[in-house]
Amino acid sequence: MKDQLIKLFSSPKLFVYSLVWLMILVTIGTVSQKDIGLYASQQKYFSSYFFTFGFIPFPGGRIVLTLMLINLISMMFKQNLWKMKKLGVIVVHLGGIMLLVGAGLTAMFSSEGSMVIEEGSKSNTVDDYHITELAIINVSNPNYDQYTIFGKPLFSSGNNLMHENLEFDITILDYMDNATLETAEGTSKVGFKGMLSNFNLVELDRDKDDMKNKPAIIFQVSGTFSDTDGIYGLIFGQSVPATLTTNSNQYVMALQKKKTYLPFAIELEDFKKVMHPGTEVAKSYSSKINLIENNIPRPVLIEMNKPLRHQGYTFYQASFIESPNGEETTVLAAVNNYGRLFPYISSIVMSIGLLLHMLVSMPALFKKKKS
Amino acid sequence: MIVLIKYNVLFLIIIFISCDNNKHIQSYRTPKKDFGLSLQRSEPLNKENSKITTNLTWDLPKNWVPSSGHSMRLASFDVPFSNGVGDLSIVSLSGSSGGLLANVNRWRGQVDLNPISESDILTVSTVGESKMGAFRIFRMINDSNAQNAILAAVLPTGEKTFFIKLTASKDGIIELQTVFEKFCSSIGN
Numbered sequence: 001m002k003d004q005l006i007k008l009f010s011s012p013k014l015f016v017y018s019l020v021w022l023m024i025l026v027t028i029g030t031v032s033q034k035d036i037g038l039y040a041s042q043q044k045y046f047s048s049y050f051f052t053f054g055f056i057p058f059p060g061g062r063i064v065l066t067l068m069l070i071n072l073i074s075m076m077f078k079q080n081l082w083k084m085k086k087l088g089v090i091v092v093h094l095g096g097i098m099l100l101v102g103a104g105l106t107a108m109f110s111s112e113g114s115m116v117i118e119e120g121s122k123s124n125t126v127d128d129y130h131i132t133e134l135a136i137i138n139v140s141n142p143n144y145d146q147y148t149i150f151g152k153p154l155f156s157s158g159n160n161l162m163h164e165n166l167e168f169d170i171t172i173l174d175y176m177d178n179a180t181l182e183t184a185e186g187t188s189k190v191g192f193k194g195m196l197s198n199f200n201l202v203e204l205d206r207d208k209d210d211m212k213n214k215p216a217i218i219f220q221v222s223g224t225f226s227d228t229d230g231i232y233g234l235i236f237g238q239s240v241p242a243t244l245t246t247n248s249n250q251y252v253m254a255l256q257k258k259k260t261y262l263p264f265a266i267e268l269e270d271f272k273k274v275m276h277p278g279t280e281v282a283k284s285y286s287s288k289i290n291l292i293e294n295n296i297p298r299p300v301l302i303e304m305n306k307p308l309r310h311q312g313y314t315f316y317q318a319s320f321i322e323s324p325n326g327e328e329t330t331v332l333a334a335v336n337n338y339g340r341l342f343p344y345i346s347s348i349v350m351s352i353g354l355l356l357h358m359l360v361s362m363p364a365l366f367k368k369k370k371s
Numbered sequence: 372m373i374v375l376i377k378y379n380v381l382f383l384i385i386i387f388i389s390c391d392n393n394k395h396i397q398s399y400r401t402p403k404k405d406f407g408l409s410l411q412r413s414e415p416l417n418k419e420n421s422k423i424t425t426n427l428t429w430d431l432p433k434n435w436v437p438s439s440g441h442s443m444r445l446a447s448f449d450v451p452f453s454n455g456v457g458d459l460s461i462v463s464l465s466g467s468s469g470g471l472l473a474n475v476n477r478w479r480g481q482v483d484l485n486p487i488s489e490s491d492i493l494t495v496s497t498v499g500e501s502k503m504g505a506f507r508i509f510r511m512i513n514d515s516n517a518q519n520a521i522l523a524a525v526l527p528t529g530e531k532t533f534f535i536k537l538t539a540s541k542d543g544i545i546e547l548q549t550v551f552e553k554f555c556s557s558i559g560n
Contacts, residue, residue: 147400148398197491198495241406
């Protein structure tokens with residue numbers, strides 16, 4: 001049994017079947033984008049270990065790629081591979097392993113989000129495009145704000161959230177990927193606090209464009225043993241902050257996109273845009289920024305095809321916002337991808353491997369021709 | 372070889388288990404940020420920016436017609452919409468003029484809505500920015516009283532608070548909300 005398992009993991013057939021399944025996944029994923037959108041399709045078929053069609057589970061992209069990596073590494077331990085004439089094959093396998101390790105690093109550690117900076121102001125936070133989090137912010141201290149963050153995986157109904165920073169417990173009642181507010185006139189709202197005392201949160205179908213979805217959460221606050229205990233609701237992007245006051249502290253609560261704090265700041269000095277003549281369509285735009293690190297500003301120009309790369313982050317000029325009174329705001333796309341160089345390096349390694357294999361095999365080919 | 376493969380599989384499993392960088396609970400401190408909580412009270416936003424004035428200026432929409440109003444009003448306008456004409460008034464009162472909550476509940480009472488509590492003030496309003504500072508807009512619509520609805524903006528500026536109030540039917544308020552917000556944003560001195 002053990003031997004069979006080992007044989008299976010190191011079998012070239014496993015790699016070929018995995019490759020075929022990947023092709024099928026790519027086809028299904030591409031077609032399903034039409035109905036569920038790019039992000040949801042990517043999450044369902046490629047970033048998952050398993051997905052289901054009806055009740056039947058199928059292996060997702062991550063499990064297939066993991067199997068391929070195990071298979072390639074196992075192949076490297078085969079005794080009959082380590083021969084001079086198979087040098088090229090070994091190098092190609094190493095290239096494949098590097099490619100898959102890079103894919104793993106990207107899947108696990110990469111992040112992408114946006115940095116929105118008004119002219120004359122600076123920012124050191126990146127808001128993730130997709131990942132949502134619940135932020136409970138204690139604003140009582142005059143010197144700082146104390147954030148306690150709960151991530152989306154904790155938002156299943158009935159889940160209790162506690163933290164030593166909080167004087168109360170939170171019980172998740174409902175989480176919606178996309179929701180809207182409706183006035184609650186005429187309905188009984190006993191026990192509901194804040195926004196929910198006047199509005200209802202109504203779940204909507206998920207939009208294909210994930211950026212258009214407005215997630216919402218409903219939760220119960222308990223443990224303050226005061227009028228503060230009750231049911232609260234938050235929706236992403238609400239213009240008015242939700243507050244909660246206990247005997248000793250005041251809190252602001254928000255459902256926000258996951259924030260990443262950078263060890264440096266970017267200050268927007270000037271934003272420039274060039275329009276196509278006679279149209280309102282932007283031809284090019286650029287941001288003249290100061291990269292501030294250890295309080296030392298360094299001027300940098302970020303243009304549409306000239307991103308800023310710094311400390312593992314790449315900042316692209318993505319968009320801009322122009323207010324009616326002419327104030328300009330730049331929108332930078334911030335990408336942090338530790339596996340960025342792996343595809344390039346592994347491609348070079350595999351090319352070298354193929355070349356070596358050709359060189360090693362050449363004498364044998366000529367011999368065959370002569371005979 | 373078997374041992375090596377075992378380690379290989381074990382190594383990968385450990386990598387994938389330990390690679391979850393999505394820390395689900397985090398805690399950190401940041402420098403103070405303005406969450407706009409000061410607008411919850413109808414106190415001056417910023418004393419340095421406070422101005423005592425009645426000489427207001429604004430960008431008047433073309434179809435708004437000045438009308439004669441109550442003597443307390445700084446200005447009155449007839450505001451036409453698709454199915455009628457609304458009444459817009461601008462009033463200034465000293466200080467917080469009885470408090471934001473009292474005023475909001477008075478307006479809510481005028482359209483037969485239940486009063487709200489202090490903690491709910493923020494949740495039933497939106498914030499705008501005028502040339503004189505930030506203002507807060509309250510929309511009071513009662514579905515069972517569709518003929519009477521109110522859109523009101525409260526603009527605290529130091530020793531005076533300006534109230535811009537639009538009265539119309541429910542449909543009128545919905546139709547006029549954008550232009551009302553634009554008008555409030557244009558108010559300056």
